[in-house]
Amino acid sequence: MWFFSKKTIPIPLAVEIVVEVHNHVLPGVDDGAATMQEALQMMFFWAEMGYQKVVATPHQNTYMNPTTEQIETSYQKLTSQIQEQEIPIFLTTAAEYLIEPELKDRIPHLRTFGPKRYVLVELDFWHLPVWWERILFDLQAAEYTPVLAHPERYEYADRELLRKWYERGLPLQINLLSLANAYGKKAVHAAEYLLEKGWVSFVGSDMHRPAQIPAVREALQHKLLRKRLSSFLNPTLL
Template structure:
């Protein structure tokens, strides 16, 4: 399996608090059967002001420790970017970390607020697409407006956005509504990938294998494999070449 949404870099967002927890989370990922990880720390203006240098520096510390411990897993980096007007400037300046490529466009892991769809989101999506960037909407099932009005996902779907399901949503760890919403969209085959979105050993450990097994039972084995391996590999393979 390949995990292209997780928060395993130490001390730069609300994920792993230190190197010890980073390695512990990655160990759990290996035990799950994950062979490649794309670490995606938050970029959220004024809260997590991460950039490419901060992210790469943190990743190099983790890589050195993985090598020292002889751990057999590949680590690359991108970011989970909160939707905001500044994304346009970041894109123009080449400052956005992408999780890979799809249909000759860069793929940006884009996070909505948990409460609503911001005004102008459709126009920002259009601008990104015209700039050869495909947004992959992170865990849309956790957005409360989309939980109440799931048909509004079509604003993004009809534009060609991709969608990432968070494993814990499907497993009911964020409550009933995210779980029911994710089940509905799985049945519609809306999602492109499943990510662990793991943050910590105690609160939010990686549960990608458990989610994969639920999807295989709920839908079928082929779609489960596409979500945890085939599509993540297709999108992120440039990061590991």
């Protein structure tokens, strides 16, 4: 008599997240992937984890300001490499905008993602500008849906402010790298607090280079994250 043992096929870790929404994978446009090789390493990793789509979000602010042409050229080159290497992932581009007065001048030409014209925005890490609400209001008035990048990383973001952002209806995006302690304990605790509260709309890596792959892989196993997988909006972007 023959006995067949069922081989256990591991389920890729990000199969329930499916869409990666915050990263700097486009080669040579900001402080992210420096070369095509680095970008491809990151793409292979996401494919291995079970992602089906990656939204690249290069920085757009007065200090790092790649032109539309630079972003498009980098995107086209990476897309053709993805096809050549047969990586089963669809790549699109949006951006990560700094909330600064100059952001208003970019309206209505912001790079968005998803059905609700989501715009990924970040704040200064050390000081909350007094006019942050005004700029969010301007974005909403222009029918964008601002998504706040890594609320857990801001030095001044205490629990009261995290609650304020959530109650104001601002979708919050936490970084996987925060859960892996890449930015210190304060960010770990704030990210865990947001997960516990159920206030996280999107999960992203914010990966800049392949050296961060082990940390992102580790974060994908975080217990609290696994518990909350069904509450993230990432799959709505497929």
